[in-house]
Amino acid sequence: MTQAGPPPTVLVPWPVGDAPPGLTATVYDGIMDPPADVLGVELYVVPYQSNDTSLGLIGTLPALKSVQLLTAGYEHIIDLLPPGVELHNGAGLHDASTAEHAVALILAAQRELPRWALNQERHVWDRRFTRSLADSRVLIVGYGNIGRAIEARLLPFETSVTKVAGRARRPENVHAADDLPQLLPNHDIVVLVVPDSPQTRGLIGAAELALLPDDALVVNVGRGSALDQTALIAENGRIRAALDVVRVEPLPTDDPLWSAPGVYITPHIAGGSAAFWPRAHRLVNAQLERWAAGEPLINRVATGA
Amino acid sequence: MTQAGPPPTVLVPWPVGDAPPGLTATVYDGIMDPPADVLGVELYVVPYQSNDTSLGLIGTLPALKSVQLLTAGYEHIIDLLPPGVELHNGAGLHDASTAEHAVALILAAQRELPRWALNQERHVWDRRFTRSLADSRVLIVGYGNIGRAIEARLLPFETSVTKVAGRARRPENVHAADDLPQLLPNHDIVVLVVPDSPQTRGLIGAAELALLPDDALVVNVGRGSALDQTALIAENGRIRAALDVVRVEPLPTDDPLWSAPGVYITPHIAGGSAAFWPRAHRLVNAQLERWAAGEPLINRVATGA
Numbered sequence: 124m125t126q127a128g129p130p131p132t133v134l135v136p137w138p139v140g141d142a143p144p145g146l147t148a149t150v151y152d153g154i155m156d157p158p159a160d161v162l163g164v165e166l167y168v169v170p171y172q173s174n175d176t177s178l179g180l181i182g183t184l185p186a187l188k189s190v191q192l193l194t195a196g197y198e199h200i201i202d203l204l205p206p207g208v209e210l211h212n213g214a215g216l217h218d219a220s221t222a223e224h225a226v227a228l229i230l231a232a233q234r235e236l237p238r239w240a241l242n243q244e245r246h247v248w249d250r251r252f253t254r255s256l257a258d259s260r261v262l263i264v265g266y267g268n269i270g271r272a273i274e275a276r277l278l279p280f281e282t283s284v285t286k287v288a289g290r291a292r293r294p295e296n297v298h299a300a301d302d303l304p305q306l307l308p309n310h311d312i313v314v315l316v317v318p319d320s321p322q323t324r325g326l327i328g329a330a331e332l333a334l335l336p337d338d339a340l341v342v343n344v345g346r347g348s349a350l351d352q353t354a355l356i357a358e359n360g361r362i363r364a365a366l367d368v369v370r371v372e373p374l375p376t377d378d379p380l381w382s383a384p385g386v387y388i389t390p391h392i393a394g395g396s397a398a399f400w401p402r403a404h405r406l407v408n409a410q411l412e413r414w415a416a417g418e419p420l421i422n423r424v425a426t427g428a
Numbered sequence: 429m430t431q432a433g434p435p436p437t438v439l440v441p442w443p444v445g446d447a448p449p450g451l452t453a454t455v456y457d458g459i460m461d462p463p464a465d466v467l468g469v470e471l472y473v474v475p476y477q478s479n480d481t482s483l484g485l486i487g488t489l490p491a492l493k494s495v496q497l498l499t500a501g502y503e504h505i506i507d508l509l510p511p512g513v514e515l516h517n518g519a520g521l522h523d524a525s526t527a528e529h530a531v532a533l534i535l536a537a538q539r540e541l542p543r544w545a546l547n548q549e550r551h552v553w554d555r556r557f558t559r560s561l562a563d564s565r566v567l568i569v570g571y572g573n574i575g576r577a578i579e580a581r582l583l584p585f586e587t588s589v590t591k592v593a594g595r596a597r598r599p600e601n602v603h604a605a606d607d608l609p610q611l612l613p614n615h616d617i618v619v620l621v622v623p624d625s626p627q628t629r630g631l632i633g634a635a636e637l638a639l640l641p642d643d644a645l646v647v648n649v650g651r652g653s654a655l656d657q658t659a660l661i662a663e664n665g666r667i668r669a670a671l672d673v674v675r676v677e678p679l680p681t682d683d684p685l686w687s688a689p690g691v692y693i694t695p696h697i698a699g700g701s702a703a704f705w706p707r708a709h710r711l712v713n714a715q716l717e718r719w720a721a722g723e724p725l726i727n728r729v730a731t732g733a
Contacts, residue, residue, distance in 0.1 A: 219562040219585075226535065227536070239694040240545040246682075250696060250700070253701045254701060255528060257702075373553035388548050392558060398560035398586070
């Protein structure tokens with residue numbers, strides 16, 4: 124009854140079937156040219172594979188109030204935000220994908236999946252007993268949402284899980300990072316899920332690797348900087364590793380890590396699976412409904428200064 | 429106080445730390461020569477990797493009452509049993525190992541682990557979006573103990589699981605095999621965990637594969653006879669597969685299955701992992717305690733005729 128002026132316009136990366144009433148949604152996927160008329164755009168959902176054009180657009184929208192990202196990382200956007208524009212990230216969109224890849228890496232290492240893949244190439248049927256995930260003592264280092272998702276997936280495999288975060292959180296039975304020296308000797312598998320920060324750089328170095336029992340497995344689905352690759356290579360197979368992230372990406376062709384014994388590498392694809400899209404659609408739809416209802420959007424991480 | 433005569437003797441494949449009181453346990457691992465004095469052996473736990481010598485021993489033990497196997501399969505032993513001797517199998521010892529390998533095969537196929545392993549050989553960092561296990565509709569065909577263990581491991585991955593057995597079991601929401609034509613079109617992943625039998629041979633053939641949606645995945649950790657390999661190859665990549673068992677094992681070097689598109693093969697190693705040993709030890713210890721207490725052993729599958 125009291126609709127005043129033109130409806131607010133939102134820029135979305137895919138067609139939204141039933142935009143909530145009161146919203147006009149315009150599609151901009153980051154590949155096509157940006158729409159000609161962007162004067163009314165108040166909310167901009169940046170396409171997932173962002174580029175100079177799609178990011179540059181942020182500074183050209185006179186009515187812009189909020190930017191929604193589909194990635195968890197947002198540091199590269201802050202400087203692009205006009206004053207007062209709020210930034211919302213895609214926290215959680217990759218959790219299911221990343222957690223399942225962490226388990227995939229663990230199973231690949233324990234059940235020697237790379238060996239069978241290489242043998243298949245040569246048509247070789249060579250049976251061997253392998254390690255198991257069952258009965259393993261797993262240490263999750265960086266116990267946030269993804270760590271929690273990894274734990275949920277691991278527990279039915281008849282494992283035990285110990286949790287570590289920056290600080291101890293007693294109610295959740297989470298240990299502090301300071302406890303690592305006491306914890307490492309009693310675990311068979313260490314899963315790293317920490318972001319890059321001064322506190323996490325080199326978190327697992329020569330001293331920490333030395334504390335692990337023979338044949339322990341280090342899995343990294345967080346950031347490459349947490350693990351000292353030189354120290355890992357120096358272990359010469361005593362410690363195994365399954366790494367989705369490395370210090371320099373892409374890993375240089377001549378890096379010795381490629382053929383270090385007991386090291387299995389995937390090219391930073393933990394978060395990049397089909398699990399992403401339905402979760403991204405659900406987040407965008409929910410944010411549009413909040414927007415239409417005049418409610419605050421979730422996942423606010425910054426405001427343009 | 430009333431101990432009469434020599435204690436019964438059991439033949440076990442490894443040293444048992446504290447044999448229950450009243451038992452004399454003699455170690456025979458199937459590799460060493462059999463013990464010289466086997467006159468008193470009443471219970472014989474056959475070594476895991478059985479051979480002609482260890483199996484031949486069954487017929488030479490005059491006091492034998494029970495044989496305990498460490499495998500689920502026992503058909504090859506029945507004809508060796510002296511009259512009245514009871515046979516107990518190792519049902520369940522491989523469940524955790526087999527279930528975790530089934531999930532490993534699913535994740536390997538969905539997250540393209542063979543691709544990354546082959547790329548690593550060539551030092552190639554080539555990122556690609558992959559399928560996910562999350563959001564997949566999984567059909568478990570052969571819902572017994574291993575099927576149940578697979579279901580438990582899959583559910584935290586944000587999947588849905590449908591169950592099929594020979595006959596419907598309403599309380600567990602298990603469908604009959606007759607329902608397969610209705611179920612196959614609505615599932616992305618089919619896990620076969622059926623034994624070899626006239627009912628299961630060729631259970632998934634050309635007609636069944638044709639009912640599956642494009643890009644569906646068939647996983648087999650049961651017996652190779654359940655899947656028509658020729659029909660699978662004829663799908664030419666429309667249906668993917670991750671197979672731990674095949675019709676003829678070892679798979680012949682020139683079999684076209686080795687390089688069929690979308691087919692990933694492991695050499696019948698689902699049950700053969702470190703998870704086996706602690707479970708085998710627990711079963712043997714529990715059986716020895718039952719024996720010492722005069723209680724019936726569990727897992728009885730046959731009696732010598």
